[in-house]
Amino acid sequence: MVVAAASTSFSFSSAVFTRRRSFRRVSVPRVSATLSQEPSPLLRAAHHTVDSYVKSGMVIGLGSGEASDLAIRYLGHQLRSGSIQNVVGVPMSARSASEAAKFGVPLKHFRDDFQIDFAFHDADAVEEGTLISVIGRPRTTQEDDYILRQKSIVKAAVEAVFMIKDEQYKSGLEGSIPVLVQSLNWLATAEEIDDLYLGDAEVWRRASVGDAGPLGGDFPIVTSDGHNILDVIFTTPIPSLADVGKSLDTIDGVVDHGIVMKNRCRVVIAGETEVRTVSLQTSAVEGGV
Numbered sequence: 001m002v003v004a005a006a007s008t009s010f011s012f013s014s015a016v017f018t019r020r021r022s023f024r025r026v027s028v029p030r031v032s033a034t035l036s037q038e039p040s041p042l043l044r045a046a047h048h049t050v051d052s053y054v055k056s057g058m059v060i061g062l063g064s065g066e067a068s069d070l071a072i073r074y075l076g077h078q079l080r081s082g083s084i085q086n087v088v089g090v091p092m093s094a095r096s097a098s099e100a101a102k103f104g105v106p107l108k109h110f111r112d113d114f115q116i117d118f119a120f121h122d123a124d125a126v127e128e129g130t131l132i133s134v135i136g137r138p139r140t141t142q143e144d145d146y147i148l149r150q151k152s153i154v155k156a157a158v159e160a161v162f163m164i165k166d167e168q169y170k171s172g173l174e175g176s177i178p179v180l181v182q183s184l185n186w187l188a189t190a191e192e193i194d195d196l197y198l199g200d201a202e203v204w205r206r207a208s209v210g211d212a213g214p215l216g217g218d219f220p221i222v223t224s225d226g227h228n229i230l231d232v233i234f235t236t237p238i239p240s241l242a243d244v245g246k247s248l249d250t251i252d253g254v255v256d257h258g259i260v261m262k263n264r265c266r267v268v269i270a271g272e273t274e275v276r277t278v279s280l281q282t283s284a285v286e287g288g289v
Helices: 041-053 066-081 094-102 144-156 186-196 241-249
Strands: 017-026 059-062 088-091 116-122 125-127 157-165 175-182 201-205 227-234 254-257 265-270 275-285
Touching (some): 041 116, 041 157, 041 275, 059 066, 066 116, 066 157, 144 254, 175 241, 186 201
Parallel strands (some): 059 088, 059 116, 116 157
Antiparallel strands (some): 017 275, 201 227
């Protein structure tokens, strides 16, 4: 999110979490040569996610990103080998639908009434301790139109896993948080967000082509639902992603944002030599699922 007035110090009301972290280190066997000679950290994380959480007969939310691509490919391999059977995937983007089609994962389109047993997805960052995640930051591939779908499928799933690299898991996160806004009055919404975080963040409208400056140039991104995307770029550490999410939710013109809070969530962290799983045990978290 953005910052408070220039003369106002940056502070959020402290969020109360009844969450306890548990860490589990997992030794992952080398991947078969048919898939990779020297498995990368993300490949090991992807294989661990499928092997540990995907069971026969499940409906699976198929995430988007480098690790999710690898998980979808491995899931297709396991289906072809018969190790897993009768799994149906619900793609979070055109990218994940394409990967699933190429590697033989049956698909169905998402509806609000779907029962999704499990979902995996790439997170851009995860806040240490709370496992609150950020999704939807700009990528080289065109994923901008799918932030709402990705968040909806993750929240609809009974359980979810975010796959990340070591450096993406920390407290005091910086960087951008995407915010979907109504395009008609986007500038007024952007100014309100900017006033809220004045001095700690900048607000840029995401452009469809290149780097077009804070206003998004002549060709700003307009999603299929008619929304613009504002990137709220924090230049100082964020004390609490939960407070940022709650503040954004109160602003008129904000449709949704890339902050995801989910109680039944694990984070699979790809290290250079091991895969680490961080789980969350909680009774209630405000705004969680």
